[in-house]
Amino acid sequence: MSEIVIRVENLSKRYRIGERQPYRALRDVLGDALKAPARLISGNGHPSPAQGFLWALEDVNLEVRAGEVVGLIGRNGSGKTTLLKILSRITRPTKGRAEVHGRVGSLLEVGTGFHAELTGRENTFLNGAILGMSKRDITRKFDEIVAFAEIERFIDTPVKHYSSGMYVRLAFSVAAHLEPEILLVDEVLAVGDLAFQKKCLGKMNEVAQRGRTVVFVSHQMNQIRRLCERVVLLDAGRVQMSGPTAEVIAQYEAATLAGGSRGTERAGEIQPKARFLRWAIVEPRAEQPNFVTAPGPVRVKFTVEARERLRMGQIGIALFTSGSDLVWAWVSEKFEMEPGVHDLHVAFPYLPLRPGSYTWDPALWDDQTELDHWACVPPLVIATENYQHHDDKWNGILNLPCQFSVAKGQQRR
Numbered sequence: 001m002s003e004i005v006i007r008v009e010n011l012s013k014r015y016r017i018g019e020r021q022p023y024r025a026l027r028d029v030l031g032d033a034l035k036a037p038a039r040l041i042s043g044n045g046h047p048s049p050a051q052g053f054l055w056a057l058e059d060v061n062l063e064v065r066a067g068e069v070v071g072l073i074g075r076n077g078s079g080k081t082t083l084l085k086i087l088s089r090i091t092r093p094t095k096g097r098a099e100v101h102g103r104v105g106s107l108l109e110v111g112t113g114f115h116a117e118l119t120g121r122e123n124t125f126l127n128g129a130i131l132g133m134s135k136r137d138i139t140r141k142f143d144e145i146v147a148f149a150e151i152e153r154f155i156d157t158p159v160k161h162y163s164s165g166m167y168v169r170l171a172f173s174v175a176a177h178l179e180p181e182i183l184l185v186d187e188v189l190a191v192g193d194l195a196f197q198k199k200c201l202g203k204m205n206e207v208a209q210r211g212r213t214v215v216f217v218s219h220q221m222n223q224i225r226r227l228c229e230r231v232v233l234l235d236a237g238r239v240q241m242s243g244p245t246a247e248v249i250a251q252y253e254a255a256t257l258a259g260g261s262r263g264t265e266r267a268g269e270i271q272p273k274a275r276f277l278r279w280a281i282v283e284p285r286a287e288q289p290n291f292v293t294a295p296g297p298v299r300v301k302f303t304v305e306a307r308e309r310l311r312m313g314q315i316g317i318a319l320f321t322s323g324s325d326l327v328w329a330w331v332s333e334k335f336e337m338e339p340g341v342h343d344l345h346v347a348f349p350y351l352p353l354r355p356g357s358y359t360w361d362p363a364l365w366d367d368q369t370e371l372d373h374w375a376c377v378p379p380l381v382i383a384t385e386n387y388q389h390h391d392d393k394w395n396g397i398l399n400l401p402c403q404f405s406v407a408k409g410q411q412r413r
Helices: 026-033 080-087 120-130 134-148 164-177 187-191 194-209 222-226 247-255
Strands: 004-016 039-040 053-065 069-073 093-102 104-107 184-185 213-217 230-235 238-244 274-283 298-308 310-321 325-333 335-337 341-346 356-366 368-373 380-382
Touching: 004 325, 053 213, 069 080, 069 194, 069 222, 069 247, 080 093, 080 104, 080 213, 080 238, 104 164, 120 134, 120 164, 134 164, 164 184, 164 187, 164 194, 184 194, 194 213, 194 222, 194 310, 213 222, 222 247, 230 247, 238 247, 274 341, 274 356, 274 368, 298 310, 298 356, 335 356
Parallel strands: 069 213, 069 230, 104 184, 184 213
Antiparallel strands: 004 053, 004 093, 039 093, 230 238, 274 298, 298 341, 310 325, 310 335, 310 356, 356 368, 356 380
């Protein structure tokens, strides 16, 4: 049996709503990083009263063995990123402990691990030093890191001038090439284009085949199926299921389509007059109901359950990028709705968006009173051909095909 490199016991993390997190200087982070390879991260076990607090994780128990590739899945807010931040020592648990044995490379969100004022070259050497590598070892890997990230021209530019795509390419390349024993990767890969996502998945597979441990968070089930041999499903901060990839994903997708991805209703909660259950793309049909794989008309279905009659109902919908930038927003005319389950259809002539991950954010009202507001899971994934500039820094939100021609003009006399 392989040795256990990650052991999580009765782990809980609570955040105070609206509380500012204490500032930690760079010297504090570096000091923590230079500790022994076997690390114990524990909480004080003395929580304050629960009022005004949010439990991001509750009594999580988990073991990961050396060489395993484990996927973490679950709806937005289920605690996946919080767990990775605790394993990366970015934050501490409120209760319980997480024991990590080995050198950790992590890619959690754009901005994590790099200093904005330093160049790509300087950040590469800084990250290698934090991982405990010698300058000689980093130099040996340096050309390979830069080539993989495809940013040779900008390696001596401060990373604050990088586009999000350039930033992610370099951050992932550093995390994957500097030989971490444990690689933690969050949904940040959604920022990159589809070609680079495939490249990253190939690299993570290569890292795993070398006996390294990978913990991977993604809302894209095809990526999880391709990479992971075991999956852990989190919901409302708790482990709901852990087991073979196909079984856990099937359970999650069934719950999502049935509306279960919105979490378990707790006894005593006041239920709204109406709420969203699920969403899906009904035209064009794809292998997964959240994917758009071809340009052209798109029709989206939002399924709503009404407990009481809506006399002056309205739906408002916003669409955000993975970086929380607003792309589009709209509100319907008023409508009536009888009690029961209803499908609300929204049709677009096309969605000319750059390939990547997006989030629908619908809200439902009756007579100007908000009934429900949902950041939809899973995300909308645009997987069409990229018609934009080959250099990522010139890519915008719109992904419009165009026709180019050269015509000989008439010479003026």
